[in-house]
Amino acid sequence: MSVGAPNSSFNSSANAVQLISAQRGRKVYKVRGQSFDIEDTYTVTSVVGHGAYGVVCAALDDRTFQEVAIKRVSRVFEDLIDGRRIWREILILRLLRENGCRNMLRLLRVLPPKDPITEFRDLYMVTDLFDTDLFAIIRQNKNMSTDMLRRVGARVLQCLADMHTMGIVHRDIKPSNILLRDEKDAENATVCDFGLARAGLLDLTEPLDLTDYVVTRWYRPPELLLMCSYSFPIDMWAVGCVMAEYVTQRPIFAGRDYIHQLQLVLASVNITGTSFMESTSASAINHMNDVARKYKGTRPLSNLLAALPKEGFDLVNRMLAFEPDNRITALEALQHPFFEPLALEEPARTLSPPAVELSF
Missing domain, CATH: 3.30.200.20 (Phosphorylase Kinase; domain 1)
Structure with a gap:
């Protein structure tokens, strides 16, 4: 909460x-x-x-x-x-x-x-104090438009760009953690709930291991589903899921459990690389490949997100890249053509990593 x-x-x-x-x-x-x-x-x-x-x-x-x-x-x-x-x-x-x-x-x-x-x-x-959140807006299907998605998405990405520059990953981006003053108020969209956030990632030589709960299941990227190490790209996958949910008005990867979650992801997202899976067991990789062969292309993103303009689809598609290193970053996303109508200023900022210990 x-x-x-x-x-x-x-x-x-x-x-x-x-x-x-x-x-x-x-x-x-x-x-x-x-x-x-x-x-x-x-x-x-x-x-x-x-x-x-x-x-x-x-x-x-x-x-x-x-x-x-x-x-x-x-x-x-x-x-x-x-x-x-x-x-x-x-x-x-x-x-x-x-x-x-x-x-x-x-x-x-x-x-x-x-x-x-x-x-x-x-x-x-x-x-x-905020009056509502993006989850309620999506559920009620009120005042929804591509322009609102663009404005809310830009504000979330600005927050994440600043966080990632400081070496902090949010780890729980989802519609209920994006607050608004009212149902029409995209201009004040605000990211909340930092209880799962982790700092100090700029000093790490390796990505974080999956040692505790991170990310509500429907917004988990492949690296978490496959129990691999992770870093900032997990936030970008979650933003892609949120933007897609805004368009479809339901979570696009609403898995009943881990197995079903992986099936839904692989039915929509192509495996573009597996270098991040070095620590994954051979049996897990074989299972993933079996699932991919069975479900590949059965729920293409292009069909799910047909209501998005092509620039919007391209952005979400790059956020939902299978391999973390291929995923667009928050700073790159802010410079994507989808946001050109907003004439955003200052996409990049110089922020200092925290000077206190936050690895607990």
Whole structure:
């Protein structure tokens, strides 16, 4: 669940906000049966999302009159993996903002804990508030156009270009992690959810090994499906999947499981090289070749994306190149003819890699 993102899958009665107390510089609300204990400079107005990690409320900053999202992460230190993910997300959000990364969700504050550090359990993160996301736009089929796809795609690529220049890979690009102010607002499309992001890739001599969860399955590239090492190109594959989904209004590789996922990919994408598969077992390669022979060309991208202009199809096709090294980069994509109508400026930027350790 993203900090500033909405969630429309719940009813209003279960998500009512009730002010319980307001004293000594704090306000305590009852939200989804649990306390939401924050500084009294914020007035909670509604619940906008909830998930495994906690709940997100819309609030008004009474000092600036700015609408914000406040996410409570419950029992943040109970699970080492979850705690590490939240800590990494906070550090990366801060680093990206300090280095001027474009079109990323702004972390405005992490609220100081009320309790002594030995009793500190819940974490509250304050970000900009957004009304919807690309997943909702696609699902509702509202105000969709090639121009909107072009503008949203450019903003996502600008964010990734800046991240990759800094040696940071997002690892979880998908429609629900692309936020918008409203259903027509492509101009403010913003990338969120950096909990799976990894930094320090510019210093690596080899790509990352697949040591933990990365990328929702429908947006995983061949190198992840085949358990190979990976790097920045995994983000580009995911963007290609998102752009294709915008056109088809459904995920183009919606595999039921790993095997089905690979079948769908190989039915649409030609094997152009296998140099990235050096560490893959012979049995896995043989299985992939068998699947490719059986399904090759049965779901050609040209048919799936017939509604895209030829420049748009060429861009998505280059994002969905089978071999990672053949995939277009974010900087190259921003200079693609598909984006010429936007007259984009400053496709390349000089950003510094983070000076802190983020390999945990």
